[in-house]
Amino acid sequence: MAERKVIDARGSFCPGPLMELIAGIKLIEIGDELEVLSSDKGSASDIPEWINKVGHEMVSTTEEDGVWHIVVRKTK
Amino acid sequence: MSTSKIFVMVVSGSLERLQMAAMVASVGAVSGNEVHVFLSMNALQYFIKGSDMSAPAEGPFGETMAQKNVPEFKTLFENAVELGDAKISPCSMAMDVLDVSSEDLEAYLAEPLGLTKFLSDSADSQVWSF
Numbered sequence: 001m002a003e004r005k006v007i008d009a010r011g012s013f014c015p016g017p018l019m020e021l022i023a024g025i026k027l028i029e030i031g032d033e034l035e036v037l038s039s040d041k042g043s044a045s046d047i048p049e050w051i052n053k054v055g056h057e058m059v060s061t062t063e064e065d066g067v068w069h070i071v072v073r074k075t076k
Numbered sequence: 077m078s079t080s081k082i083f084v085m086v087v088s089g090s091l092e093r094l095q096m097a098a099m100v101a102s103v104g105a106v107s108g109n110e111v112h113v114f115l116s117m118n119a120l121q122y123f124i125k126g127s128d129m130s131a132p133a134e135g136p137f138g139e140t141m142a143q144k145n146v147p148e149f150k151t152l153f154e155n156a157v158e159l160g161d162a163k164i165s166p167c168s169m170a171m172d173v174l175d176v177s178s179e180d181l182e183a184y185l186a187e188p189l190g191l192t193k194f195l196s197d198s199a200d201s202q203v204w205s206f
Contacts (some may be wrong), residue, residue, distance in 0.1 A: 013146040015103050019155045022106050026159070046103075053107055 003074075004033040010067060011042070017043040019049060025056070033059060036070045040075050044068040079108045081201035083194070088206050089118025089133040091138040091149075097206040098152035105160025113153065114194050115185070116167035119206075120174065122150060123166065123182045150182075157184045165189035 007024050009017035017038040024034050034067060036047060047070050051058050059071035082104045086097040097113070105111040113122060122129055131149070133139045147155075156162035166181055168188040176187060 011145050013144060015099060016145075016147045018106070019102065019147065019152070019159065022159050023155075050107060050118070 001035060002065075003028070004029045004071070005033055007034055007036045009041045010037050012038070013040050014042040014046060016040070018046050018065075021047060021070075021072070022050075028074055030074050030076060033073045036068075036072070038068045038070065039066055044070065047072070051054055078108035079110070079199075082112070083198035083201050083203045084111065084113045085194070085203070085205040086113060086115050086119040087117035089121065090129060090134040091142065092134050093206040094119060094122070094131050094141040094149040095138075095141065095146070095152075097204070098149035098156070100204055101162055101164075102156040104159065105156040107160075110198065111156060111160065111162035112168060112194075113156070113162060113164040114189060115164060116170040120166055120170045120176075123185060124174075124176060124180055125182055139159075154184050165194075167191075201203045 005028060005040065007020050017036055017040055021036050030035065034060045046057060048058050048061065051072050056075050057073040059073050062069045077118050084097055084101050088094060101111050102111050122131065133142060154162055157164060163186045165186045166188050171188055
């Protein structure tokens, strides 16, 4: 059963949320998901860019009240 | 997926330049590139163990940045090594001038490096300097 962990990176600026995501991905299992909360607009495009480059899966990106919820799945 | 060899020479002691160097190194390293950083001149002093020096802002952006929750440049350099396998080498000339040895420097730095090797290793690669 895939798990989803939340990384609250609100208030942190680029590349903080990306670095927190990467540290988090190292700790989870393949198939598990991470949801990054970020108030930094730059990270909302940086993170999908990194995910696509490295080969994990973008699950969703939504924005609510200035907070981006970026969900990724570890594929390898 | 295309990756590059990225060489970053850091000599500045100012906040904005150190921050940008750290961002290039960390984002470059975690994106699968082979990153080598060369620390010399005014940049090296911040990497002496136990140093609590803060880098001075060069302009208004640095002053604003210092008040916001931006990751510290030293943390980003450490991220580059730990999350992205970057190599951060202190300049042997600068170490001699400051009279410091490897034991005096942060543990995540690599062996001291000289310009001859840096220049030959970085031929045909991206080279950035700050």
